Amino acid sequence: MFPGHGGTTINAYLARPVGDGPFGGVLVVHHLPGWDSATKEITRRFAARGYNAICPNLYARQGFDVDPDDAAAATRQAGGVPDEQFVGDAAGAVATLRALPTANGKVGVIGYCSGGRHAFLTAVSLDVDAAVDCYGAFVTGTPPEGFPLRVTPLVDRTPQLGCPLLGLFGNDDQFPGPEQVDELEAALQAAGKTYEFHRYDGAGHAFFNVDRPSYRAEAAADGWQHVFEWFGRHLEGA
Amino acid sequence: MCSYLTVPTDIAGSAKGPQGWFPVTSAQVYFDHPFHAPFDHTLNIDFADPARGPGARVAVELSADSARRLVESIQAALAAAGPASD
Numbered sequence: 001m002f003p004g005h006g007g008t009t010i011n012a013y014l015a016r017p018v019g020d021g022p023f024g025g026v027l028v029v030h031h032l033p034g035w036d037s038a039t040k041e042i043t044r045r046f047a048a049r050g051y052n053a054i055c056p057n058l059y060a061r062q063g064f065d066v067d068p069d070d071a072a073a074a075t076r077q078a079g080g081v082p083d084e085q086f087v088g089d090a091a092g093a094v095a096t097l098r099a100l101p102t103a104n105g106k107v108g109v110i111g112y113c114s115g116g117r118h119a120f121l122t123a124v125s126l127d128v129d130a131a132v133d134c135y136g137a138f139v140t141g142t143p144p145e146g147f148p149l150r151v152t153p154l155v156d157r158t159p160q161l162g163c164p165l166l167g168l169f170g171n172d173d174q175f176p177g178p179e180q181v182d183e184l185e186a187a188l189q190a191a192g193k194t195y196e197f198h199r200y201d202g203a204g205h206a207f208f209n210v211d212r213p214s215y216r217a218e219a220a221a222d223g224w225q226h227v228f229e230w231f232g233r234h235l236e237g238a
Numbered sequence: 239m240c241s242y243l244t245v246p247t248d249i250a251g252s253a254k255g256p257q258g259w260f261p262v263t264s265a266q267v268y269f270d271h272p273f274h275a276p277f278d279h280t281l282n283i284d285f286a287d288p289a290r291g292p293g294a295r296v297a298v299e300l301s302a303d304s305a306r307r308l309v310e311s312i313q314a315a316l317a318a319a320g321p322a323s324d
Contacts, residue, residue, distance in 0.1 A: 073284050
């Protein structure tokens with residue numbers, strides 16, 4: 001539990017390595033389906049690799065005891081999580097990581113699906129040291145008419161990006177499609193930002209998700225290698 | 239971000255969830271990534287009573303083909319019932 005946006009208490013899944021550290025921290029942002037087992041498993045994966053990792057429940061306002069899928073459905077019906085609320089919750093999670101006695105002071109953020117957009121939003125809004133956007137839609141591009149979530153593109157905020165950005169995308173994805181990834185890359189170049197993109201043929205949306213038919217082992221394995229190289233490079237001791 | 243158009247509709251009736259029967263007042267219909275069904279995308283329907291909280295929900299995730307067959311079945315059943323069947 002920690003204070004999120006507006007001082008509201010929200011819950012989170014925290015996974016830590018054994019030992020005195022110091023360890024870098026990773027904020028894991030869950031996907032649109034919510035604070036589910038798959039994302040908690042990802043959080044444990046970071047701990048197993050020597051990071052303090054936290055995954056806040058962005059749908060906690062639906063209730064702490066609500067099933068993640070029910071909370072996701074209710075949040076979807078309500079139009080999604082407002083960006084301002086997410087940034088407040090992310091700030092609370094980053095502060096929680098930095099306050100851990102084993103923290104080295106550095107924090108990275110990674111997110112999947114809607115969490116990929118949230119990772120970018122974190123990196124343009126908060127003081128973090130590295131970011132990873134895994135197929136986050138609507139960093140660029142405008143949601144189609146009738147889209148149930150009230151989201152707006154973030155690309156205009158690229159100049160405020162305060163840390164290096166790693167992007168991992170499937171070329172068969174529609175949200176974000178390759179042309180939207182191109183647009184983000186052009187914006188990063190124009191702003192002179194440090195970034196690295198990897199795009200995978202034969203992979204669509206959610207290729208990291210081992211529980212789903214969208215899983216693509218080759219892309220996921222290569223992607224994980226890049227993720228750990230990225231955090232290894234940018235989250236080493238303070 | 240992995241979702242498409244949501245088509246909500248008001249409904250009147252009941253559904254049975256883990257806590258037993260409860261009235262349902264809305265159906266959210268959308269084609270999106272499922273939580274459980276082994277397909278990339280499914281036709282999802284949430285039968286819910288939002289006033290009772292997020293847990294008052296009965297969810298189904300159907301392949302596109304089976305969803306179309308279900309629509310035909312519903313239409314056939316309602317047609318057999320006749321026009322004054324409320």
